[in-house]
Amino acid sequence: MQASQSPPPDHLTYLREDDRPQAFKDLLSSLPSEKDWVGNSLHLYQGFWFPSWLLNGIFNCQNHFQAHPSDILLVTNPKSGTTWLKAILFALLNRTKYSNSNSQRRHPLLTQNSHELVPFLEHKLYLEQENPDLSALASPRLFATHFPYSSLPQSVSDSKCKLVYLGRNPKDTFVSMWHFFSKLRPEEKGQIPIQEFLDQFCRGVSPYGPYWDHVLGYYKASLEKPEKVLFVTYEQMKLDPHAHVRKLADFVGCPFSEEELRDGTVEGILRMCSFDNLSSLEVNKSGKLGDGAESKWFFRRGEVGDWVNYMSAEMGERIDGVMDEKLHGSGLKL
Numbered sequence: 001m002q003a004s005q006s007p008p009p010d011h012l013t014y015l016r017e018d019d020r021p022q023a024f025k026d027l028l029s030s031l032p033s034e035k036d037w038v039g040n041s042l043h044l045y046q047g048f049w050f051p052s053w054l055l056n057g058i059f060n061c062q063n064h065f066q067a068h069p070s071d072i073l074l075v076t077n078p079k080s081g082t083t084w085l086k087a088i089l090f091a092l093l094n095r096t097k098y099s100n101s102n103s104q105r106r107h108p109l110l111t112q113n114s115h116e117l118v119p120f121l122e123h124k125l126y127l128e129q130e131n132p133d134l135s136a137l138a139s140p141r142l143f144a145t146h147f148p149y150s151s152l153p154q155s156v157s158d159s160k161c162k163l164v165y166l167g168r169n170p171k172d173t174f175v176s177m178w179h180f181f182s183k184l185r186p187e188e189k190g191q192i193p194i195q196e197f198l199d200q201f202c203r204g205v206s207p208y209g210p211y212w213d214h215v216l217g218y219y220k221a222s223l224e225k226p227e228k229v230l231f232v233t234y235e236q237m238k239l240d241p242h243a244h245v246r247k248l249a250d251f252v253g254c255p256f257s258e259e260e261l262r263d264g265t266v267e268g269i270l271r272m273c274s275f276d277n278l279s280s281l282e283v284n285k286s287g288k289l290g291d292g293a294e295s296k297w298f299f300r301r302g303e304v305g306d307w308v309n310y311m312s313a314e315m316g317e318r319i320d321g322v323m324d325e326k327l328h329g330s331g332l333k334l
């Protein structure tokens with residue numbers, strides 16, 4: 001998720017409200033909407049709450065994005081570990097180019113935030129002919145998106161491209177989101193009242209929410225089409241990162257060789273992408289992304305279970321209660 005407070009910069013002109021086609025404005029005004037805590041609108045479209053400033057991109061992407069069979073899409077609900085998995089997948093797919101024996105090439109993750117290296121689909125990446133960067137991307141192209149499964153562009157469903165979904169415990173995601181949105185508010189407004197933020201979350205109103213439907217869509221798809229959708233969680237990645245990076249590599253079709261497993265390639269990727277390493281790099285301490293968000297906002301604690309420091313047991317039980325009810329019978333527990 002990116003910041004959207006100030007007017008979008010030039011390369012994101014499609015986000016400017018003035019430039020939106022009338023048909024889009026008409027559709028927008030017909031959709032149910034709610035205000036989020038930063039003052040932006042969320043619109044209910046195809047059963048999910050989309051930030052209004054992204055909807056034009058969402059529509060266009062649905063209509064125009066042409067998936068390639070070799071594409072890899074990392075999908076997350078915001079604040080589930082996107083920044084981390086973007087880095088891991090980027091490092092994994094480009095490991096030969098930037099290996100130790102090829103160390104004259106400085107690793108891009110040392111000087112660029114992973115959000116700059118792995119673009120979001122809904123950020124005007126859908127028209128290949130209009131986007132030279134997109135056609136110049138080497139195969140396999142790696143994208144990220146927060147699209148719900150049921151709203152993915154048809155070409156993604158039709159093609160043989162692969163989807164990696166990263167889920168996260170909803171309480172940690174919720175607290176991470178609460179911190180992030182609080183940062184986007186004008187300073188004098190202070191932190192978002194957490195109880196009210198929770199009320200909204202538990203009604204399903206959050207960016208790309210309801211949270212449970214987002215996760216469930218991909219979980220079910222991963223059971224139905226295991227060759228197309230891989231479902232992993234932030235907690236599993238934290239618990240056994242080595243095994244999961246190998247699993248990711250196998251899934252995206254570039255498994256580690258015996259030699260790589262012996263020579264510490266996996267460990268090198270994990271070290272490079274660790275919270276401590278990435279968050280200590282100058283680019284992530286003082287850099288800014290194209291839309292004005294500060295890179296450091298994407299690195300807070302990076303821990304499992306940090307919610308207990310911000311929510312009462314009762315609040316935690318409330319999220320658990322909603323999740324239990326919504327995920328009942330699915331076999332999924334987050």
Ligand SMILES: Nc1ncnc2c1ncn2[C@@H]1O[C@H](COP(=O)(O)OS(=O)(=O)O)[C@@H](OP(=O)(O)O)[C@H]1O
Pocket residue numbers: 001002076077078079080081082083084172175176177179273274275276278298299300301302303306
């Ligand atoms: N390298 C690494 N390892 C582990 N965890 C990491 C890493 N980088 C970011 N993070 C944590 O991920 C949370 C941010 O989520 P996202 O990256 O999905 O945010 S966004 O949707 O892209 O805005 C946010 O979680 P919280 O710390 O719980 O807020 C980040 O700290």
